[in-house]
Amino acid sequence: MKTKRRNYSAFWALLGKMSGNDGNLKEQLVSTVTDGRTTSLQELSDKEYSELVRWMANQVGRFNKTKPITEAEREQRSLVLKLLNKLGVHTINDDWSAVNIFLLDPKIAGRLLYELDEQDLGVLIRKLNSIIDKNKQAGQLSYGINKISLN
Known part of the structure; x- marks a missing residue:
């Protein structure tokens, strides 16, 4: 067959x-x-x-139905990238794979950064801040990618 x-x-x-x-x-x-x-x-x-x-x-x-990105969305995306850097998730030489893999996790966002609207970005920022706060209490930042000492 x-x-x-x-x-x-x-x-x-x-x-x-x-x-x-x-x-x-x-x-x-x-x-x-x-x-x-x-x-x-x-x-x-x-x-x-x-x-x-x-x-x-x-x-x-x-x-592909491109709508202009608002200034608020631009600022929120920038903040998301700053928070991801604190967690050890970096874009190096325009390589977004670490960021994409992290954000595609359903527990984080389940989508890529450019797919998130203003409301989704707000939710993501709260999640990332929560992860950072919890890791600060533990004395280190990590999300299974890189460990960074806060000392």
């Missing part, structure tokens, strides 16, 4: 349209949809692949 070979053209077309594609976005998206089980498209189940393509199509459609 022959197995039907899956066509990945929809995935690659949508990936090409997604802004913020830093070269690692494919692995990040696949890992997210499989809860870290794999980063390979070929290892996705049909259900996971359909879910991923549907989500990507929604994101591309939603964010």
Whole structure:
């Protein structure tokens, strides 16, 4: 019995349209949809692949309707990046993979930074401040990425 070979053209077309594609976005998206089980498209189940393509199509459609970023959103994004730096999550040489992986965690934001609106950014800022406060009480900053001593 022959197995039907899956066509990945929809995935690659949508990936090409997604802004913020830093070269690692494919692995990040696949890992997210499989809860870290794999980063390979070929290892996705049909259900996971359909879910991923549907989500990507929604994101591309939603964010290609570019609306101007408000000054408040710009300030909130800047604050989010400052808070992430305090947690040891950095963008180095325009490599956003650490930030993307961190923010894609459903417990943090579940989405990329550019996908967050003003309300979402406010919620994220409160979460990040809470993480920082809890880690200060413990005497160190960490979120499984880098440990930074506060002394």
